[in-house]
Amino acid sequence: MIHQSKTELSTPQKNCVQFKPEGDLLIQGIPGSGKSTILLARASYLAEINPEESILLLTFSRALTNYMGQLALKTYNMSLSAKTFHQWGQELLEKTDYPYTRLILGENRKNTINFAKNIVKKHNKNSSFPNMNVEKHKNRKLLEFLCDEIEWIKGTGITSREKYLNVKRSGRGGDIRVTKENRQTIYDVLEKYNELLKNHPRHQGIDGDDLARILVEKNDQIPDNLRPDHILVDEAQDLFTMQLKAISSTSKKSVTVGADKGQQIYRRTFTWKQAGIDVMGNRSRFLKQTFRSTKQIIELANNFQEKDKLYVEDPDYQKASLPEIEGKMPELMFSPDMSMEKQAIIEQVSKIRSNYPDDTIGVIATSHDKLDKFGKLLDERGVPVYKVKEDEADFISPGAKLITFHSSKGLEFDHVIITGLTKGKLPYKHLSPGEDQEEFMSRERKKLYVAMTRAKKTLLLIAVKEYSPFVNDLIPELYETVNLE
Amino acid sequence: MNKILLELNQEQRNAVVFNGKFLEIIAGPGTGKTKTLAAKILYTQSELGIDIDKILGISFSRSAKSQLINKLDEFSDIIGYGGMPAVLTFHSLAHRILKYGVHHGESRFRNGIKIMETEDFINLDPSLTKGLCNDYANRIAVNKALSAAYNQIRQGSRLENHPLHNYNEINNNSVYSVTTYEQGRILVKGNELKTFWTKINRLEKVKNITDYQGLITEAIRLLQLKQKTYNEIAENYTHIFIDEYQDTSLAQEELLLSLINEAHHITIVGDPNQTIYTFNGSNSLNMKRFADYFSNKSPSDFSKVELIHNYRSTSEVVALANDFIKESNIVSYNARTGFKPAVVETHSIDLATNYIAEEIIELTKNGDYGLSDICVLYRKNSEYSPQGQKVMEALGRAGIKYTATHTNKERNVSLLEQVNNLSFIYEDEPVQDIISKLIKKNEDEKLISFVRDAMKQGAKDTDDLIDYVVESSDTVEDLQEENENQDVIVKTVHDAKGLEYPVVFILYLGDRQFPHSSRPDIEEESRLFYVGLTRAKDQLYILGQKGILQQSFMEQCLQSDVIYEQYHSAKSEIRDKQFKDKEKDVIDKTGKQLENEEARQKEELRKLMDFF
Numbered sequence A: 001m002i003h004q005s006k007t008e009l010s011t012p013q014k015n016c017v018q019f020k021p022e023g024d025l026l027i028q029g030i031p032g033s034g035k036s037t038i039l040l041a042r043a044s045y046l047a048e049i050n051p052e053e054s055i056l057l058l059t060f061s062r063a064l065t066n067y068m069g070q071l072a073l074k075t076y077n078m079s080l081s082a083k084t085f086h087q088w089g090q091e092l093l094e095k096t097d098y099p100y101t102r103l104i105l106g107e108n109r110k111n112t113i114n115f116a117k118n119i120v121k122k123h124n125k126n127s128s129f130p131n132m133n134v135e136k137h138k139n140r141k142l143l144e145f146l147c148d149e150i151e152w153i154k155g156t157g158i159t160s161r162e163k164y165l166n167v168k169r170s171g172r173g174g175d176i177r178v179t180k181e182n183r184q185t186i187y188d189v190l191e192k193y194n195e196l197l198k199n200h201p202r203h204q205g206i207d208g209d210d211l212a213r214i215l216v217e218k219n220d221q222i223p224d225n226l227r228p229d230h231i232l233v234d235e236a237q238d239l240f241t242m243q244l245k246a247i248s249s250t251s252k253k254s255v256t257v258g259a260d261k262g263q264q265i266y267r268r269t270f271t272w273k274q275a276g277i278d279v280m281g282n283r284s285r286f287l288k289q290t291f292r293s294t295k296q297i298i299e300l301a302n303n304f305q306e307k308d309k310l311y312v313e314d315p316d317y318q319k320a321s322l323p324e325i326e327g328k329m330p331e332l333m334f335s336p337d338m339s340m341e342k343q344a345i346i347e348q349v350s351k352i353r354s355n356y357p358d359d360t361i362g363v364i365a366t367s368h369d370k371l372d373k374f375g376k377l378l379d380e381r382g383v384p385v386y387k388v389k390e391d392e393a394d395f396i397s398p399g400a401k402l403i404t405f406h407s408s409k410g411l412e413f414d415h416v417i418i419t420g421l422t423k424g425k426l427p428y429k430h431l432s433p434g435e436d437q438e439e440f441m442s443r444e445r446k447k448l449y450v451a452m453t454r455a456k457k458t459l460l461l462i463a464v465k466e467y468s469p470f471v472n473d474l475i476p477e478l479y480e481t482v483n484l485e
Numbered sequence B: 001m002n003k004i005l006l007e008l009n010q011e012q013r014n015a016v017v018f019n020g021k022f023l024e025i026i027a028g029p030g031t032g033k034t035k036t037l038a039a040k041i042l043y044t045q046s047e048l049g050i051d052i053d054k055i056l057g058i059s060f061s062r063s064a065k066s067q068l069i070n071k072l073d074e075f076s077d078i079i080g081y082g083g084m085p086a087v088l089t090f091h092s093l094a095h096r097i098l099k100y101g102v103h104h105g106e107s108r109f110r111n112g113i114k115i116m117e118t119e120d121f122i123n124l125d126p127s128l129t130k131g132l133c134n135d136y137a138n139r140i141a142v143n144k145a146l147s148a149a150y151n152q153i154r155q156g157s158r159l160e161n162h163p164l165h166n167y168n169e170i171n172n173n174s175v176y177s178v179t180t181y182e183q184g185r186i187l188v189k190g191n192e193l194k195t196f197w198t199k200i201n202r203l204e205k206v207k208n209i210t211d212y213q214g215l216i217t218e219a220i221r222l223l224q225l226k227q228k229t230y231n232e233i234a235e236n237y238t239h240i241f242i243d244e245y246q247d248t249s250l251a252q253e254e255l256l257l258s259l260i261n262e263a264h265h266i267t268i269v270g271d272p273n274q275t276i277y278t279f280n281g282s283n284s285l286n287m288k289r290f291a292d293y294f295s296n297k298s299p300s301d302f303s304k305v306e307l308i309h310n311y312r313s314t315s316e317v318v319a320l321a322n323d324f325i326k327e328s329n330i331v332s333y334n335a336r337t338g339f340k341p342a343v344v345e346t347h348s349i350d351l352a353t354n355y356i357a358e359e360i361i362e363l364t365k366n367g368d369y370g371l372s373d374i375c376v377l378y379r380k381n382s383e384y385s386p387q388g389q390k391v392m393e394a395l396g397r398a399g400i401k402y403t404a405t406h407t408n409k410e411r412n413v414s415l416l417e418q419v420n421n422l423s424f425i426y427e428d429e430p431v432q433d434i435i436s437k438l439i440k441k442n443e444d445e446k447l448i449s450f451v452r453d454a455m456k457q458g459a460k461d462t463d464d465l466i467d468y469v470v471e472s473s474d475t476v477e478d479l480q481e482e483n484e485n486q487d488v489i490v491k492t493v494h495d496a497k498g499l500e501y502p503v504v505f506i507l508y509l510g511d512r513q514f515p516h517s518s519r520p521d522i523e524e525e526s527r528l529f530y531v532g533l534t535r536a537k538d539q540l541y542i543l544g545q546k547g548i549l550q551q552s553f554m555e556q557c558l559q560s561d562v563i564y565e566q567y568h569s570a571k572s573e574i575r576d577k578q579f580k581d582k583e584k585d586v587i588d589k590t591g592k593q594l595e596n597e598e599a600r601q602k603e604e605l606r607k608l609m610d611f612f
């Protein structure tokens, strides 16, 4: 029997949609509680009551942008304008007098920071870099550390050496000691890096953090016709303070934010207030009922999440209430080697394709390399294979969708196969330099939690020898062990 | 001549025999615009007795030009007489005007002028951009941005509303925003562009060189002097016929208007819905401006002819094309019916090209079609969108022979170099002699075949040869004669303008692909797709995926009467495992419950909406 209260939008959900079209609104909630659903409903509602007002949906990843676009088409027959923050930011930047609009992101950014680091090392006799506390790859670790630290400094809006030297650095672990001298050097690198972004033929451009800052600073130069009346942000926990600020200062009427700190798989720290999102009073909602999965899947996922001591203590933590929908027990398969893993994937996909040819199957792995291998395998068998890293990915058509843990966030599939639960892969063997062990484990755990909560109907987990320690955190009463047929 | 007139329909015939001075034929694809233009050229010769030397045909590009020439050839064969008039592109016409200008001492250039790409000025003299756009460290990007801005203001596209002729016309306080691949958006200040232009002027003078747009700008200046050059040109060409007029730039339009006087007769043909070169300065209002201008100027001498019967395509293709642009300006002649267009949904370019290869084998198996009846049109071939590349790979894998007319700028530039050199060494020698000398000297095979090719099309001396390279750069395409080989043809939609094929494949629809780029010019992309659709005579295949965040051409096609096919894997699927009955029962139940939930939720949301 289906419980009566669930035959309609739950009351907190209703309040979110009905919220006055002006001002800001924060919707938090566990996976599958309907944050994205509400954002879409709100978009369609706003479009209906005020057809001439413009609406924009922003997200952090291209995959999610596409997914939301597809959903909007499917559920509301509405063509929703949806962009990633970077894409949108660059378009606005071009309208300002800031000269550089080439985005320096990812590997490019890393190279530039490395270049800056080397210059500082070479020319600054007194430079003092923090000790990385690792045996191997010291240099690489240091670079990663610097990248993180610079992102943090910029993302938090620190613009002077003075401020940085005195700021209390939260959100960083204790394994790397950062002295005052270290901070001086780190700031040297930051300054050099900024210089390269301004002057160097190969590195000239703008990074994601400056992009957000410039948009805030030059906000008055953004033409009115490019300012959306309403901006909706999904998975906002992945954005930085500055980025949220840029968003809230650009929208004309309202910002609606959907977020779940329980799914924070990048390193971010901020409060909504810092970000200029005014959700005081009753402008914030928390949804804790999940509508996506079966009771069986959520039980396993909840139980697994509770092992994360750090998160459970977080004031933002809310335990999901169990859904009413009953389903098949999640399955766990122990595979002695990779070839068995492949066999298991083939078998499961074949079953689903035979009985449910119109369903979607999410195949989740730790790397694109592995996904490519699985893709080839399934392709050989004539299964429609979708590689989600391609920009134009389609999430709704039937078939196997190959996706990494990271980019699975916000998506959902009828059936999910989580592969490669192997020691050293998940949790990953090296934690990021300077990161707290506990914090790191918490994030790795969230990754698996996110992946599990993508499933609507069935969930198969595949552990490959040496098994991931996370496997021990799944309690046997909540899953079925399976073997190859 | 009557034989030819009989081949035409009433409207076409009206256009041919119209005896006013200014005629505009405005009509959709496949309605016989080019055919009518060719007939009118012949009619002008044979019935009106106009000397063939007084006739000038102008077409947009080399490939469009060959369409017109082929038609003229065909017609002269039918009636057994009629010569080939000069058929030029605007660039080669401008080059010719310059020659006269030099001859009369009215040009700022001297004999033996060399043409080059704008950016090559900077290679020649790197100091041209020194001190300009100093904010930007990537000087290659700066060079490109300055060159692009310099071209656009002279064409009268994007950055300025009218073509500028002289650096003095630039407003110092303007800021031009130019997008480059290397460096994103670059801001070029008015005074910087002015300096750039001034320096180029000096360089051009010293080295006796100019660029393609420089030809047009100088030709306009010469004509507007109204001196000897003008007189000679205006007298030489009294009857002017222009094909694909919708894609002329504002500067080219100005050239035309500067050329004519009371004695001139002009016929233009075009289709605003096929304007696909706005990035090069064309303008979808071209046809309208022409009509407005001449109907005001001399109402009694102006006429506008519209053609509606499409002779090219089946009624199925015509219906789709009309639906797509939401107009019905063409009607299939005789309601010729055939196959419905096929819209094939795939989710990757690889699958799409695979499908094409399989289908081509199918189509040619029974001899219904030869390989050369088939053309594969792609939107783009770049690192990020390797559509052309993938087509060629798939055809190669399937052992299907193909000819690709690919864009190859470098090749053209070096050819330009070589031909420029020829004009020094063999000045005033007949082309026939040059060929034998080149062969004797064992010169580059490609150069020789180019010269041969040019001779076939009427080149007589080295100056003519330069005319021909100038033209081939208009659509930077390979110079190989197509259809010579019995191959499938692979080319861009742009390059297929004005052409027709029995079987056409178009790929690859979808966000960023077609419409192309992350911020596409939707209007232009739609027109381009329309051009693609209307190339097909019998069978049309459209491949790609549905657009999600951008306008979905595929969805639009599916609104029409087409065959919708889904092709999501290249092999037939193996499904050799099943859930156990008990498992299936449980999953079925879950599915049911989720479905109910979703339906309820939707209803609830709708109620909420109505509530407001």
Ligand SMILES: Nc1ncnc2c1ncn2[C@@H]1O[C@H](COP(=O)(O)OP(=O)(O)OP(=O)(O)O)[C@@H](O)[C@H]1O
Pocket (backbone or CB within 6 Å): A006, A008, A009, A010, A013, A029, A030, A031, A032, A033, A034, A035, A036, A037, A038, A260, A263, A290, A291, A292, A409, A410, A411, A412, A453, B597, B598, B601
């Ligand atoms: N009130 C409701 N009744 C029934 N189903 C609902 C309701 N709200 C949401 N759903 C369904 O639950 C599923 C999950 O919703 P949604 O994707 O919006 O969750 P989410 O909070 O954005 O999750 P995530 O944090 O994983 O992104 C969707 O399939 C949606 O249709």
Ligand SMILES: Nc1ncnc2c1ncn2[C@@H]1O[C@H](COP(=O)(O)OP(=O)(O)OP(=O)(O)O)[C@@H](O)[C@H]1O
Pocket (backbone or CB within 6 Å): B007, B008, B009, B012, B027, B028, B029, B030, B031, B032, B033, B034, B035, B036, B271, B274, B310, B311, B312, B497, B498, B499, B500, B534
């Ligand atoms: N009156 C006619 N009778 C028979 N066939 C005709 C007639 N007019 C044109 N055709 C044929 O129709 C086809 C299209 O003609 P043409 O290429 O001149 O069209 P167009 O209007 O120039 O097309 P586009 O806009 O694509 O350049 C050609 O094969 C041509 O021979």
Ligand SMILES: [Mg+2]
Pocket (backbone or CB within 6 Å): A035, A036, A037, A234, A410, A411
């Ligand atoms: Mg969501």
Ligand SMILES: [Mg+2]
Pocket (backbone or CB within 6 Å): B033, B034, B035, B067, B498
């Ligand atoms: Mg034509």
